Amino acid sequence: MFELSKILGPALDPRTVLFVILLAGTVLLWTSARRLGRWLVSVAVATALVFVLLPIGPNMLYRLEHRFPRPPLPATIDGIIALGGDFNVTLAEEYGPSSAASPRLMALADLSRKYPQARLVFSGGSGRLTPHTAEAELAPRIVAALGVDPSRVLYEGASRNTRENALLSRAAVAPQRGETWILITAASHMPRAIGVFRTVEWPVVPYPVEFQAISGARPFSMDGGLRDLAIATRESVGLIYYWLRGWTDAPFPAP
16 A cells, blocks of 8 residues: 555646646647647646646645644643654765755754753654665754754654654654644645544644745746645645545544
């Protein structure tokens, strides 16, 4: 099932779908079915223009990103957990930790200074189909570059998806009833992450980062609208899939 999800994910990207339709239409233009080819090319171009010119993708993404706004932080907390998935492992290996911009680890570092007694967790394995370096193996170097003692952080590197992030991290730290934990992940991913943590009975305080969407109209962008649509589509499909599997408490978890 993990392998299938990794294959279907890119295939459902709207940009991939539009490219396949455009490619098929272009090929058909050179065959006896060129009328169908013209239709396919026209549909692909017209659809792309709609999402480029209208703020459909940005508005969808904005709704996801603001489902769980940052609440006022408590005076004391017991722990902070940051999920992986926001830096390029290959670039970090090739060029060093300074090339791995990680808003989630930056937030973890900032909060660790605000809460010096809090337990710190980074959960990030490898979500790739082929064997690859786990994010948790490189995270200590990035954490050190951010001015935090790497030994203060517990690194969970076996997880391949959000559900495993929650399950394996919970098993590693054994949070007790009544403890307060902060969860750091991308704003668009926060609804799915919160739903997963609820199903494993680990209540967390959302701390979204990596905001990308701007509500309403936006300047003309050849890629921005389709990019935002792709992110929103991926998260929406993920929410539905996780809910059908019983991994989240609702199709679109709410505060």
